[in-house]
Amino acid sequence: MSQSSSGHAGPGRATALVLEAPRRLTLQEFDLPEITVDDALMRVEACGLCGTDHEQFTGTLPTGAPFIPGHESVGLIEEIGPVAADRLGVVTGDRVAVEVFQSCRSCERCIEGNYRHCRNHGLGDMYGFVPVATPPSLWGGYATHQYLSPDSMLLKVPHGLDPVLATVFNPLGAGIRWAVTVPETKPGAVVAILGPGIRGLCAVAAVREAGAGFVMVTGHGARDAPRLEMAQRFGADLTVDVTVDDPVEAIRGSTGGLADVVVDVTAKAPGVVAQAVELARAGGTIVLAGTKGSAGAPGFAPDMVVFKELRILGALGVDVPAYRAALDLLASGAYPFDELPRRTVSLGGAADLLVAMAGEGDETAPVHGVIVPEQGGPR
DSSP states (O other): OOSSOOOOOOEEEEEEEEEEETTEEEEEEEEOOOOOTTTTEEEEEEEOOOOHHHHHTTTTTTTSSBBBOSSEEEEEEEEEEEEHHHHHOOTTTOEEEEOOOOOOOOOOOHHOGGGGGGGSSSSGOOTTTTTTSSSOOSSSSBBEEEETTTTTTTTEEOTTTTTHHTHHHHHHHHHHIIITTTTOOOOTEEEEEEOOOEEEEEHHHHHTTTTTTTEEEEEEEEGHHHHHHHHHTOOSSSSTTTTOHHHHHHHHHHHHSSEEEEEESSSOOOOOOOOHHHHHEEEEEEEEEEEOOOSOOOTHHHHHHHHOOOEEEEEOSOOOOHHHHHHHHHHTTOOOOGGGGGEEEOGGGGHHHHHTTTTTTTSSSSSSSOOTTTTSSOO
């Protein structure tokens, strides 16, 4: 891993971390782009990390050409063209959160609001995934500055919301969309959330806001014990370590039945799909939001989907309405997001934090990891 300890760029320059190959982040400088009438430049204040980040870093997720990672960015608009300012409703100095997807705003999928499947963009050019060879290089949040294209979507951050805390807009937006919007969770619903990471905790807050009647969260082993404790603070009625107790028996014992909605946010755990089917009541809904990295699902019995008449839905990414709701909920202070086990580092500390979040080494992984590009040093 090659990194410089400095995170400060010279005049007219940006400093960024480039992932050149698995486990090889290098600190590089780039010219700041010239901003035209329809694009913008953001000074990055904070960039949240998720499972995708450490999978990119370790090589679990193949990435190809060198690029600047980071797709949960919050920062200040440093320069913006007049057309972009009018379209986005922001001006220089505004604090904004960046939607990871771009949208052409003209294809049928964008017009209908399904811009995650934009015919001119999509997964290939999400922020934090674009090669540095693509001008103007600054496409990710592991940098002092991030370029915002004409097809960007931005959200104003509520006044007074700390930028590090504001990066939770991404996982909380996921919790809202995956656990409420996609499954159409109704007040009084019994909800099972599989996985107590930051997106699982965010899902707890989301379904509580939606009026869920009972919420169970599952985890796996000692590593998840403190996260399950945190889930209770977010409003979970029942937490279950699946290495100790049977979650199906546990939810039956507490509610007399099974879950109306099951939300699977576990990663690289294909066996959990079978568990989700077991936990869902007849006529219930399962949302699969955590990618498994596997072609199969051990123990999955397709006939149970038929017998129970289950609705199984996949959820890819978030959307602007969910992000707006997330920022408002963060600003309300209704849930203890500011008390999440969190670690912030400068650009120079990013590699060590990513290693910890990947579960490697002796260091306990934080629930929430954040890169603060101009922070004085790792901490």
